[in-house]
Every structure is written in structure tokens, then in C-alpha cells.
Amino acid sequence: MNTKSKILQALENQDVSVYFDDPLENDMILNMGPQHPATHGVLRLLIRLNGETILGTVPEVGYLHRGYEKLAENMTYHEYIPHTDRLDYLSPLANNVAYVLAVEKLAGIKVPRRAQFIRVIIAEMARIMSHLVAMGSTAMDVGALTVLLWGFREREKLQDIQDVFTGVRFTTSFTRIGGLAQDMSDEAIAMLKNFLDQFPEKIKDVEGLLFKNRIFIQRCEGVGVISKHDAIAMGLTGPNLRASGVAHDLRRDEPYLIYDEFDFDIPTYDDGDAIARFYIRMEEMKQSVKIIRQALEKIPKGPVNAALPKKVLPSKERIYGKMEELIHDFMLINFGINPPVGEVYQAIENSKGELGFYISSLGEGAPWRLKIHSPSFINIQALPVLLKGHLISDVVAIIGSIDPVMGEADK
Amino acid sequence: MEKIKQKLIEKLKENYGMSIESVVEFQGTLTITVAKEKIKEICTFLRGDFDLYFDMCKDVIGVDYQRADFRFELVYNLYSIKNNFRFLLKTKLQETDLNIPSVVDIWPGANWPEREVYDFFGIIFDGHPDLRRIYMPEDFEYFPLRKEFPLMGIPGSIPLPRK
Numbered sequence: 001m002n003t004k005s006k007i008l009q010a011l012e013n014q015d016v017s018v019y020f021d022d023p024l025e026n027d028m029i030l031n032m033g034p035q036h037p038a039t040h041g042v043l044r045l046l047i048r049l050n051g052e053t054i055l056g057t058v059p060e061v062g063y064l065h066r067g068y069e070k071l072a073e074n075m076t077y078h079e080y081i082p083h084t085d086r087l088d089y090l091s092p093l094a095n096n097v098a099y100v101l102a103v104e105k106l107a108g109i110k111v112p113r114r115a116q117f118i119r120v121i122i123a124e125m126a127r128i129m130s131h132l133v134a135m136g137s138t139a140m141d142v143g144a145l146t147v148l149l150w151g152f153r154e155r156e157k158l159q160d161i162q163d164v165f166t167g168v169r170f171t172t173s174f175t176r177i178g179g180l181a182q183d184m185s186d187e188a189i190a191m192l193k194n195f196l197d198q199f200p201e202k203i204k205d206v207e208g209l210l211f212k213n214r215i216f217i218q219r220c221e222g223v224g225v226i227s228k229h230d231a232i233a234m235g236l237t238g239p240n241l242r243a244s245g246v247a248h249d250l251r252r253d254e255p256y257l258i259y260d261e262f263d264f265d266i267p268t269y270d271d272g273d274a275i276a277r278f279y280i281r282m283e284e285m286k287q288s289v290k291i292i293r294q295a296l297e298k299i300p301k302g303p304v305n306a307a308l309p310k311k312v313l314p315s316k317e318r319i320y321g322k323m324e325e326l327i328h329d330f331m332l333i334n335f336g337i338n339p340p341v342g343e344v345y346q347a348i349e350n351s352k353g354e355l356g357f358y359i360s361s362l363g364e365g366a367p368w369r370l371k372i373h374s375p376s377f378i379n380i381q382a383l384p385v386l387l388k389g390h391l392i393s394d395v396v397a398i399i400g401s402i403d404p405v406m407g408e409a410d411k
Numbered sequence: 412m413e414k415i416k417q418k419l420i421e422k423l424k425e426n427y428g429m430s431i432e433s434v435v436e437f438q439g440t441l442t443i444t445v446a447k448e449k450i451k452e453i454c455t456f457l458r459g460d461f462d463l464y465f466d467m468c469k470d471v472i473g474v475d476y477q478r479a480d481f482r483f484e485l486v487y488n489l490y491s492i493k494n495n496f497r498f499l500l501k502t503k504l505q506e507t508d509l510n511i512p513s514v515v516d517i518w519p520g521a522n523w524p525e526r527e528v529y530d531f532f533g534i535i536f537d538g539h540p541d542l543r544r545i546y547m548p549e550d551f552e553y554f555p556l557r558k559e560f561p562l563m564g565i566p567g568s569i570p571l572p573r574k
Contacts, residue, residue: 006549010541062546069531070555074562105438232466232492235520246492253495342437345488345499358472358486358499369474373488378469381523410546 038396041406064410072370076336085171091126096175102346102357107339130351138400178312179305220275224398238353244272250349274401336365374408441498451512468518473528482506513539531556
């Protein structure tokens with residue numbers, strides 16, 4: 001009887017094309033994670049080593065699995081919104097937007113223009129917030145702790161804005177099907193403008209600290225290289241794909257909301273290594289600042305919720321004063337929005353890559369099947385390709401550079 | 412966008428006319444259902460055809476419909492970077508025959524999504540290089556996204572580790 005566990009067998013069966021002459025023939029199996037501080041949560045890597053060189057890797061996920069897809073089948077569309085916060089918990093706002101866009105596509109709901117502008121603003125805020133953590137933690141993993149502290153300082157400012165904006169600092173649940181929980185206050189707009197004015201300077205500080213820093217560059221340059229062809233084949237999305245030279249961005253390729261009205265660039269790098277992925281995120285933060293500025297300038301006045309009483313929750317003031325609204329609220333909360341029979345797929349460009357929701361509806365209050373296409377899950381899949389042939393000390397730099405969030409990888 | 416859609420449907424009908432069960436467009440999402448026997452051939456064609464060139468398989472999705480005429484559906488979320496076009500390719504599976512050829516050799520990125528479908532629905536991908544459970548423990552006996560699996564789980568289904 002074979003007493004080895006299946007994961008160990010899989011590692012040994014792996015096709016290995018990097019060979020080194022080793023007179024001792026002592027391949028070593030190293031477990032990294034799920035509690036290793038550099039594995040960003042609960043990622044476990046089984047690494048087969050020859051000396052310090054990595055011959056093969058098997059990533060293992062599932063330590064966090066909370067069964068979000070099963071849960072979705074057992075609750076109404078509205079009830080599921082808070083669960084989307086817990087997917088990519090570093091950018092909950094963007095996750096909220098992605099989910100409601102999918103439901104709105106399914107139910108054929110059109111959202112007022114002001115709500116669309118605010119959704120763009122919050123999605124870009126979420127991108128900056130997420131990239132700040134990605135930037136800081138990558139730098140910390142290779143030894144530059146200061147950048148993590150700076151990143152969190154800036155993120156803290158954004159969280160203060162988010163607090164005024166949505167009422168909470170972390171799990172926002174800010175969007176509603178057909179609109180938003182509330183309008184943006186003038187105070188929040190003023191705070192956001194202040195933030196945008198000082199933020200580019202802070203990015204320059206980080207660049208000044210890192211981009212001429214020999215330790216940082218030598219630990220990231222040429223490390224974890226993935227070619228354009230491999231990146232597409234492995235299904236990488238987001239900054240990780242663009243760092244390999246593929247200008248694929250859903251904001252431009254499959255425009256949702258009103259992204260086609262804004263002027264912004266899609267930065268790409270050709271190297272496909274860890275430092276290229278770092279540069280991309282720095283550039284993207286600048287582009288996000290540009291988008292938010294334009295959105296704040298152009299934002300029109302008007303309602304933030306669609307006037308569709310059978311589909312969109314009425315405001316609390318109206319529920320208290322009017323019988324009709326009370327009935328609608330009761331029906332929506334208890335029986336859901338009952339979209340038509342059919343299936344849709346809607347994706348947005350999240351900070352980690354393509355975040356998509358596939359919904360199959362049988363016309364009931366709850367989705368028959370809801371599948372989350374989470375970018376981190378797919379990005380982690382490429383780790384064996386990225387790690388092969390590198391040294392054990394490069395592992396932390398490579399994991400950091402693909403920016404995995406286990407909340408959405410494990411769902 | 413319209414042009415590539417026409418071309419895709421035309422080319423599929425021309426080459427695999429008999430195997431195409433339905434072409435549906437709902438709220439802007441194009442879904443083409445094909446016969447299970449031809450799925451591998453059609454995937455190879457979609458990847459290799461120079462005009463269509465679907466070079467990314469973004470996801471493989473399993474759905475349990477619990478119907479009398481078929482039990483499961485597999486949905487391939489295909490994307491062509493060159494044409495900037497996406498559609499869903501579907502196929503139906505009977506409960507009595509849960510084997511289907513794997514597409515990992517066409518799109519290496521389908522590796523984990525297929526493992527996920529195997530883990531949750533028990534659909535077996537023939538030719539998959541590493542068909543193991545991905546989220547659930549290795550010795551887990553059930554398929555949690557099948558509709559008969561209760562939301563609260565089956566008591567005792569995950570035994571405590573032996574001392």
C-alpha cells in the first residue's frame with residue numbers, strides 16, 4: 001500500500017525539466033505555509049528542492065474555504081451583497097460593484113448616471129487601496145519595511161474617506177441592486193480631493209526609496225519571469241498579465257459602467273518579472289488618480305437609485321411613510337427580485353485581475369448557480385511556472401509580486 | 412463585435428452543424444450549447460482557428476440542474492484577446508456518464524477550474540494531469556455543490572484526525 005499522501009505523490013509525479021548534477025541525489029521537500037508570514041494568508045506551497053534551487057512546486061489552497069457559491073444558492077440576491085466584501089477583503093468596494101453589475105445585467109436594470117460615476121470612483125479607490133497593500137507587502141517581503149508602513153499610512157487616509165462615504169472602514173456592502181446605499185456627501189468629496197492632491201507626491205517618495213535601491217532591484221529583477229505566451233495560456237489577468245506585455249484590460253476591452261468616457265492609459269511592461277509587476281501597480285495607481293479626478297469633475301446631480309419599485313429597494317424614509325413602499329420592501333426582502341430565466345457573465349477589472357460573476361437563474365429569488373471567477377485563484381495557479389529554477393529566497397518575492405488574496409482564492 | 416459573433420456562429424455551424432444544440436443570446440451574453448461527444452474537437456478548433464483564436468479559457472463552470480433529461484452542465488468561459496470577444500460554450504452531462512475529456516492540453520489555465528468542478532460536482536476529466544480535490548480534504552466523500560448536499564453539511568462527513 002502506498003502510504004504517501006496524494007499531494008506528495010502529485011509533487012513527485014510532476015514533470016521536471018530542470019536538472020542539476022547532484023552527487024548526493026538528495027532532493028528535499030519543503031513545506032512553505034499555510035502559516036508562513038510571506039504566504040499572504042493561508043497559501044501552502046510544497047516545494048521540491050535541489051540544494052537551494054526549486055525543481056517543482058505544488059500550490060495547495062482550500063484552508064479558508066467558506067463555501068460562498070453554495071451560500072449564494074440559498075439566499076436572495078440582495079442578501080448576498082455583504083458576502084462579496086469578504087472575497088477580496090483588501091478592496092471590498094470593487095467586489096460590491098462587480099456583483100451588483102452581474103445581477104443588474106441579469107435583471108436588465110439600468111442605473112442612474114450619478115450612481116455610475118460614484119461606482120467608478122469607489123472602484124478606483126478600491127484599486128489604490130489594494131495596490132498600496134500589494135506594494136507594501138512585496139517590498140516588506142524583500143526587506144524594505146518602510147514601504148509597507150508608508151503604504152498603510154496612505155491606505156488609512158483612504159479608509160477614513162471610506163468611513164465618511166459608506167459608514168464603515170472595512171467591509172463596506174455599499175452598493176445595492178439598482179444603485180447605492182447612499183449618496184456621496186460633500187465632506188467625502190472634499191476629503192477625496194485633498195487625498196488626490198497629496199497622493200502623487202507620496203508615490204514619488206516610494207519610487208525614490210526603491211527604484212535606485214540595489215537590494216530591492218536585484219531581488220526582484222529577472223525573478224519569476226513569465227512570458228507573454230505562458231501568461232495567456234495560464235489565464236493570468238490584471239497587472240500580472242499586463243506585466244508580461246499583454247494590454248488586456250476589461251475597462252477598455254469590455255467597457256462597463258462609464259469607463260469609455262474617461263481618458264486613461266493602460267500601462268504594460270514586457271519583462272514579465274517581479275519588478276515589472278511592481279512597476280505596473282505603481283503606474284496603475286497614478287492612472288486611478290487620473291480617473292477619479294475626471295469623475296469628480298464631471299459627476300452630475302441626480303438620484304443614485306433606479307426608480308424600479310419591483311426590483312430596487314426603496315429608501316427607508318419612504319418605507320416608514322408609505323404603504324406601497326412598505327409592501328415592495330417586504331416582497332423584495334422576503335422573495336427577492338426574481339430576474340428572468342437565463343444566464344449571464346459579467347466581469348470587472350479588479351485590482352488583482354478579472355473578477356467575474358456567472359449567474360444562472362431559473363426565475364427564482366435566489367440564483368440557481370453563482371460562480372465567482374476570482375483572479376487570485378487563477379494567478380496562484382501560475383506559481384509553479386514562475387518558481388521553477390529559482391532559489392528558495394526568491395519565493396517570497398514571487399508570491400508577493402502576484403499579489404494573491406486568499407479570501408477570493410479560497411472563496 | 413457583431414462581425415466576429417456572426418463569424419463564430421457561421422464557422423461553428425459550417426464545421427459542427429450537427430453537434431450544435433442551441434445558440435442563445437441573453438442580456439448580451441452569448442451561449443452556445445454543443446454535444447458532449449464533440450466538445451474536445453470544438454475546443455481544439457476554437458483555439459486553433461486563425462480568425463477566431465480563442466486563446467484564453469478563463470473558467471470552467473459546473474452547474475447542477477437536477478433535470479430528468481440531463482443532470483449537469485459544463486460552461487467554458489472562452490475569450491479571444493485578438494478579437495476582444497467572449498462567449499460561453501456549454502455542454503450537457505447525464506448523471507450516468509460523468510466523464511468528459513479535459514481541455515488542459517489546449518488551455519493550461521483550465522487546470523485548476525477543472526479540478527474545482529471535479530471537487531464540487533464529481534465530474535471526471537479524462538486526461539487531466541493532476542485531478543485531485545482542490546478545496547475539500549482528500550478523503551472527503553461527497554460533492555458539496557450538488558443540489559442534494561445540504562447547506563449545513565453532513566454531520567461527521569469530515570472526521571477528526573486520528574491520534
